[in-house]
Amino acid sequence: MGNSYHLTTPLSNDEVEKLKAGDIVYFTGVLYTARDAAHKRLVELLEKGEELPFPLEGAVIYFVGPTPPKPGEPIGSAGPTTSYRMDSYSPTLIKHGLKGMIGKGKRNQAVKDACVQHKAIYFGATGGAGALLGKRVKSSEIIAYPELGPEAIRKLEVENFPVTVINDTYGNDLYQQGRELYEIK
Amino acid sequence: MRYIPYDEVVKAVKNLIAYSASNLPPDAIDALKKAIEKEKSPVSREVLKQILENADIASSETRPLCQDTGLAVFFVKVGEDVKIEGGTLKGAINQGTEEAYRENYLRASTCEPFSRANLKDKIGYNLPAIIHFDLVEGDKIEIEYAAKGGGSENVSRATVLPPASGKEGIIQFVKEVVSNGGGNPCPPLTVGVGIGGTFEKSAISSKHALFRDIGSKNPDPELAELEAILLEELNKLGIGAMGMGGTQTVLAVHIEANPCHIASLPVSVNIQCHSSRHSHITI
Numbered sequence: 001m002g003n004s005y006h007l008t009t010p011l012s013n014d015e016v017e018k019l020k021a022g023d024i025v026y027f028t029g030v031l032y033t034a035r036d037a038a039h040k041r042l043v044e045l046l047e048k049g050e051e052l053p054f055p056l057e058g059a060v061i062y063f064v065g066p067t068p069p070k071p072g073e074p075i076g077s078a079g080p081t082t083s084y085r086m087d088s089y090s091p092t093l094i095k096h097g098l099k100g101m102i103g104k105g106k107r108n109q110a111v112k113d114a115c116v117q118h119k120a121i122y123f124g125a126t127g128g129a130g131a132l133l134g135k136r137v138k139s140s141e142i143i144a145y146p147e148l149g150p151e152a153i154r155k156l157e158v159e160n161f162p163v164t165v166i167n168d169t170y171g172n173d174l175y176q177q178g179r180e181l182y183e184i185k
Numbered sequence: 186m187r188y189i190p191y192d193e194v195v196k197a198v199k200n201l202i203a204y205s206a207s208n209l210p211p212d213a214i215d216a217l218k219k220a221i222e223k224e225k226s227p228v229s230r231e232v233l234k235q236i237l238e239n240a241d242i243a244s245s246e247t248r249p250l251c252q253d254t255g256l257a258v259f260f261v262k263v264g265e266d267v268k269i270e271g272g273t274l275k276g277a278i279n280q281g282t283e284e285a286y287r288e289n290y291l292r293a294s295t296c297e298p299f300s301r302a303n304l305k306d307k308i309g310y311n312l313p314a315i316i317h318f319d320l321v322e323g324d325k326i327e328i329e330y331a332a333k334g335g336g337s338e339n340v341s342r343a344t345v346l347p348p349a350s351g352k353e354g355i356i357q358f359v360k361e362v363v364s365n366g367g368g369n370p371c372p373p374l375t376v377g378v379g380i381g382g383t384f385e386k387s388a389i390s391s392k393h394a395l396f397r398d399i400g401s402k403n404p405d406p407e408l409a410e411l412e413a414i415l416l417e418e419l420n421k422l423g424i425g426a427m428g429m430g431g432t433q434t435v436l437a438v439h440i441e442a443n444p445c446h447i448a449s450l451p452v453s454v455n456i457q458c459h460s461s462r463h464s465h466i467t468i
């Protein structure tokens with residue numbers, strides 16, 4: 001296994017460059033949630049040169065569609081959703097300063113290339129660990145597109161939120177390399 | 186004829202769903218614990234630890250194990266000598282589903298296939314349930330329930346092989362399906378394989394195979410042997426927990442076989458993620 005790091009968001013280029021596929025990172029600070037519909041709107045704003053609802057520089061976006069919270073709790077169960085649906089939007093956001101994405105499952109070559117070129121990381125969170133991950137969320141606030149319901153953009157304050165580096169800034173891919181390591185032909 | 190009040194069925198269904206949403210069944214927990222001991226990859230072991238810690242938190246704090254609380258899938262065996270008093274069995278199962286999902290803050294995940302509009306206001310919260318009925322002798326109703334998430338359904342496949350493909354062809358197809366799924370269906374997995382029957386019968390059997398306790402032995406020695414071979418073959422793929430590389434991609438392979446047409450060999454593979462939420466009750 002790689003190293004393990006405790007990082008606070010937003011992320012700097014230095015922090016991002018020391019991470020390698022297989023490293024474990026515990027995030028503290030802010031994560032923004034967004035899924036397909038919200039990504040589409042963010043990219044449209046960037047294309048029109050308009051301001052985004054949150055600062056993209058150094059930001060980390062979490063691909064998640066949580067269960068409804070119980071009364072008095074910030075969020076319900078909140079594990080990652082499948083990331084490939086965001087593949088067509090992520091490179092544009094990375095180009096404009098996004099430093100991290102958290103989801104599950106493979107990304108396409110364009111996303112991996114953008115991670116190398118503009119220094120960004122794709123992290124995997126454990127799918128189906130929604131109770132554990134939801135508990136690491138300390139507060140949640142809708143900051144844009146409330147009309148999108150569960151797909152609205154939320155600002156989450158998290159503590160020790162566990163993720164694994166899948167695609168790093170050097171072109172490594174844990175899904176591919178990890179599998180090759182244990183494959184028996 | 187035995188009469189069961191409608192409300193009793195609604196209540197039983199609600200209990201099944203509410204319990205399953207936050208309690209991973211003992212067979213799944215045992216299988217995951219064994220997988221940690223056997224797993225060679227440290228990254229995968231870390232993921233498995235999180236999965237077990239998640240199960241602890243979900244159960245002790247009554248939180249959903251996963252945010253995808255699934256479509257509600259039922260296999261129901263109805264005795265020919267039993268009747269529901271005050272409504273239909275199908276109505277009771279759907280009502281129990283709607284109330285359980287709504288009242289326990291589970292996610293409503295049914296939508297229209299094209300517009301993708303959520304159906305919670307139009308048909309009901311997480312309705313309709315997917316129900317497979319079977320008529321049997323006796324005066325009891327047996328209800329098996331599972332929450333089936335999207336991630337593992339999305340990589341499931343069905344085919345009809347030429348009969349000459351035999352066991353080799355089946356092994357090849359199952360390997361292909363699991364290999365292509367990679368980490369997307371949240372491994373470690375249970376793999377349900379339906380063999381024989383017709384096209385749809387094999388698919389339904391592959392789903393029903395997932396309801397068996399994980400790792401229980403197939404009573405048919407020939408199928409038990411094929412399950413063991415498949416398990417070994419699939420764990421050679423190296424996919425590991427959440428696709429991060431490892432030796433424990435599959436916890437168990439469960440096969441259900443049926444007589445089939447002389448001209449065909451239907452095979453279906455239904456994938457179940459590690460969040461194997463299933464339970465049953467006999468009324």
Ligand code: SF4
Nearest residue numbers: 128251334336371458
């Ligand atoms: S595949 Fe299973 S564990 Fe993974 S997100 Fe879907 S329901 Fe949850």
